Amino acid sequence: MRFALIGVVALAWEATARSGLWSPLLFPSLERVFNELILFFSRSESLLQAWVSLYRAFAGFALAAVAGVSAGILMGRSRFLASLLDPLFSGTYAVPKLALFPIFIFIFGIGSLSKVALVFLECLYPIVIITYHGARDVNRVLLWSAQNLGAGRGAILRRIVIPAAAPHIFAGFRVALPVAMIVVVITEMISSADGLGYAAMYALSSLKTDRMLAVVVVISLVGLLLDWMLVNLRDRLVYWEKLDTYYV
Amino acid sequence: MKFLSLLLVFFSFAAAAQEPPLIRFGRGFAAEEQVWLMSVRPDLTPNQGKKYQLKQILFQANPERFQAFLAGALDAGTAPGLAVIFARAQGVDMTIVASICLEAAGREYFTTAYMVKDDGPIRSTRDLKGGTIGVVGIKTATDLWARVGLLNAGLVPDRDTKVFPMGFPAMGDAVRSGKISAGTFVEPFYSAEMAKGGLRTIFTAQNSVGYDHELLNIWFGEKFLKAQPEAVRAFLADYVAVTRYYLANTAQAKSDLHKAGFVRTPLPFYLKTSDWKRTASGRVDVESLKKLSVLMLEKLQWLEKPVNVDSMVDQSYLPR
Numbered sequence: 001m002r003f004a005l006i007g008v009v010a011l012a013w014e015a016t017a018r019s020g021l022w023s024p025l026l027f028p029s030l031e032r033v034f035n036e037l038i039l040f041f042s043r044s045e046s047l048l049q050a051w052v053s054l055y056r057a058f059a060g061f062a063l064a065a066v067a068g069v070s071a072g073i074l075m076g077r078s079r080f081l082a083s084l085l086d087p088l089f090s091g092t093y094a095v096p097k098l099a100l101f102p103i104f105i106f107i108f109g110i111g112s113l114s115k116v117a118l119v120f121l122e123c124l125y126p127i128v129i130i131t132y133h134g135a136r137d138v139n140r141v142l143l144w145s146a147q148n149l150g151a152g153r154g155a156i157l158r159r160i161v162i163p164a165a166a167p168h169i170f171a172g173f174r175v176a177l178p179v180a181m182i183v184v185v186i187t188e189m190i191s192s193a194d195g196l197g198y199a200a201m202y203a204l205s206s207l208k209t210d211r212m213l214a215v216v217v218v219i220s221l222v223g224l225l226l227d228w229m230l231v232n233l234r235d236r237l238v239y240w241e242k243l244d245t246y247y248v
Numbered sequence: 249m250k251f252l253s254l255l256l257v258f259f260s261f262a263a264a265a266q267e268p269p270l271i272r273f274g275r276g277f278a279a280e281e282q283v284w285l286m287s288v289r290p291d292l293t294p295n296q297g298k299k300y301q302l303k304q305i306l307f308q309a310n311p312e313r314f315q316a317f318l319a320g321a322l323d324a325g326t327a328p329g330l331a332v333i334f335a336r337a338q339g340v341d342m343t344i345v346a347s348i349c350l351e352a353a354g355r356e357y358f359t360t361a362y363m364v365k366d367d368g369p370i371r372s373t374r375d376l377k378g379g380t381i382g383v384v385g386i387k388t389a390t391d392l393w394a395r396v397g398l399l400n401a402g403l404v405p406d407r408d409t410k411v412f413p414m415g416f417p418a419m420g421d422a423v424r425s426g427k428i429s430a431g432t433f434v435e436p437f438y439s440a441e442m443a444k445g446g447l448r449t450i451f452t453a454q455n456s457v458g459y460d461h462e463l464l465n466i467w468f469g470e471k472f473l474k475a476q477p478e479a480v481r482a483f484l485a486d487y488v489a490v491t492r493y494y495l496a497n498t499a500q501a502k503s504d505l506h507k508a509g510f511v512r513t514p515l516p517f518y519l520k521t522s523d524w525k526r527t528a529s530g531r532v533d534v535e536s537l538k539k540l541s542v543l544m545l546e547k548l549q550w551l552e553k554p555v556n557v558d559s560m561v562d563q564s565y566l567p568r
Binding site: 022023024025026102105106109110190191192193198201202204205206207208 | 310311314315318319334335338339340380385386387388406410411412413414418421422425427428550
């Protein structure tokens, strides 16, 4: 039942491809896409493209995770910082940062750095905002108890605030991680000489829709794998509050 | 009442039957002046509205144009001849019917230029080793010329020199700021950058390939060619007439295009820019396309097997 919907979509696709109503260049059969997928995994240069995208996405995400969690926790515990940063993050959250990519290219160059910088910026927002709400909503009774027992600010942060905000922090990560993959692929489609986005554009420009769809499948698999790893890590670290997802 | 309804339906069908066939035409945004002029100056096209109707739809790139054609949203369009060869090799049923312009040698013609910083370390194409070259899109004509230029200099594209897709408007600043080592320049960007100074041409589309060759062509879907041959003939008769007008009255034609919003470059500047070679007859240089197909097969491996270019070009619809 878990994959029933995927099966229905695949069947509908195959029926369309075999109907003869559309050119196979627009709707290639699943068999052709699968063959291209096998080819993809058998070529070292294709795997290298996947690695390049993964590295860019993860670099930007990791930077955003460090900066975002720090900023979110500080905002959650400091009224002054919250009043300073909250309008900035809330006010510019809806801005599509992708529009800034041409400027990023001029600042950071056309290589990986401009893409990593954009991933960082896109991932920063959900991580900061969700962490901030997690840190702000820590149970006051726990804070008072710790203070009564003589805990300092550092100990309270380490032992109370961060563990209490951890489920929110991971929720932010879970929102940001697919964003990282999406941004990397789009920026590689716009201007790149490597990566999965470039591979998809190359296939599309070569009118190889089956190859392009195989790259799309690879991107989905990478996204699924990253999410699975994140949920597993969360369940290990936040063991007192396991996620009720399809993975557990 | 029933009789009146039937009468209405009859007359609607009769009116529809008298309507000339509509050509849904996918156009681009550069070097297609004669084609645009057909919509801007319908007074130059006596057959338009009588033997065919024309609806021009703007596309930014070839793959989108070809996909629209495959989806049944286009009947014809413009595209580089090499892109049509490539599409035909993939099974897209389209045929080249006329030439729009060529990359040609000669002071009187413009040919796409690859430029570097004048005061930079790159003195020849060979110096691009370890650098980057900007092209407007993957597997476009600009990509082909760049790769052939690199291969001519003994460099392997992607390995020795990265080939980056980038929009024409960004090329000048990208080269000047050192973000890319060389960029592709077409009019009007070429003239604008030359006016600013500080850039130098290291090779051109014409000397990269080594001979004059087709740049842009008009293609039609084979189904439309078979279903509406008279409409295609009428369209091409008008196209040739407009091309002749354009060549004889270039300044006026450019002013009209500018006024209609087809060109955004300031008019005085647009009037001064040099132009690609355009043949008054609209006839296609098939030999140059054959040579390009061999280049795509042997030098670039863009084609999987040899193609029959003669079967991809049909000039019988052009006026004799």
